[in-house]
Amino acid sequence: MITRKTHQEIEAMHKAGKLLAACHNEINKRIRPGVTTKDIDHFVESYLKMHDALPEQKGYQGYQFATCASVNDVVCHGFPSSTPLSEGDIVTIDFVVNLDGWLADSAWSYAVGDVSAKGQRLMKTTKEALYRGIEQAKVGNRIGHIANAIETFAVAKGYSVVRDFIGHGIGDMIHEPPHVPHFGPIEQGPVLEEGMVLTIEPMLNCGTYHTFVEEDGWTARTIDGELSAQYEHTVAIANQGPIILTDQDI
Ligand code: MF3
Ligand code: CO
Numbered sequence: 520m521i522t523r524k525t526h527q528e529i530e531a532m533h534k535a536g537k538l539l540a541a542c543h544n545e546i547n548k549r550i551r552p553g554v555t556t557k558d559i560d561h562f563v564e565s566y567l568k569m570h571d572a573l574p575e576q577k578g579y580q581g582y583q584f585a586t587c588a589s590v591n592d593v594v595c596h597g598f599p600s601s602t603p604l605s606e607g608d609i610v611t612i613d614f615v616v617n618l619d620g621w622l623a624d625s626a627w628s629y630a631v632g633d634v635s636a637k638g639q640r641l642m643k644t645t646k647e648a649l650y651r652g653i654e655q656a657k658v659g660n661r662i663g664h665i666a667n668a669i670e671t672f673a674v675a676k677g678y679s680v681v682r683d684f685i686g687h688g689i690g691d692m693i694h695e696p697p698h699v700p701h702f703g704p705i706e707q708g709p710v711l712e713e714g715m716v717l718t719i720e721p722m723l724n725c726g727t728y729h730t731f732v733e734e735d736g737w738t739a740r741t742i743d744g745e746l747s748a749q750y751e752h753t754v755a756i757a758n759q760g761p762i763i764l765t766d767q768d769i
Contacts, residue, residue: 523714536623536764539616547769550629552606556588560599575615587613594747596737606632611749625765626751644676645723645748652719656761662708670702681722720751
């Protein structure tokens with residue numbers, strides 16, 4: 520069953536989302552060559568603590584960290600590591616904030632120093648694909664409108680869209696129905712109704728969309744070793760149009 524959140528519940532999730540966005544702003548200031556994703560993970564954990572919030576991913580299905588940190592060909596769910604980031608890396612930081620029991624989820628890809636033109640174009644296109652999807656997140660549309668808008672845009676730009684990981688409903692749990700794929704026909708999935716809250720989180724690859732998961736059980740990489748980027752927002756469906764609960768200005 521897809522739950523529809525009340526105005527108060529969406530307001531509570533928006534508070535979590537604003538805190539998450541503010542934290543991404545701080546991460547943006549800290550990402551540079553030489554910094555480790557463990558440093559970023561610790562920063563996020565202490566930032567959330569300072570603001571009376573919890574890193575919901577820590578302990579989720581055995582996941583050990585506050586954040587996922589996915590570098591270059593890592594598609595998602597990379598472990599924060601003590602290897603310093605290098606000039607030219609692309610790193611996606613993904614985390615879920617729990618504030619007073621309500622959640623928000625957002626991932627952002629960051630350039631580490633000067634990134635190649637190829638990497639910059641991938642990042643820009645992935646971010647734009649996210650916003651193409653969000654535009655379709657309106658009452659009366661189907662999940663398929665979101666999925667199809669993202670895939671059509673990405674493919675036209677020469678990228679593939681990851682199929683093994685998708686968006687989801689979210690509320691007081693990280694993963695709720697419905698599934699939110701970022702590919703496929705318009706006709707798929709349920710019709711969107713006021714009060715539904717979804718994550719939209721496309722991962723775009725320079726090569727094929729195929730991924731594999733490392734022996735650690737989490738780290739997902741492109742099978743061809745090509746670059747991958749991801750941007751994710753938590754979005755509420757409202758009569759006046761989509762409300763981005765994790766909106767930010769970076
Ligand atoms: N934030 C992730 C998402 O976008 C969820 C990661 S689950 C974890 O769906 F266990 F890896 F943290
Ligand atoms: Co996420």
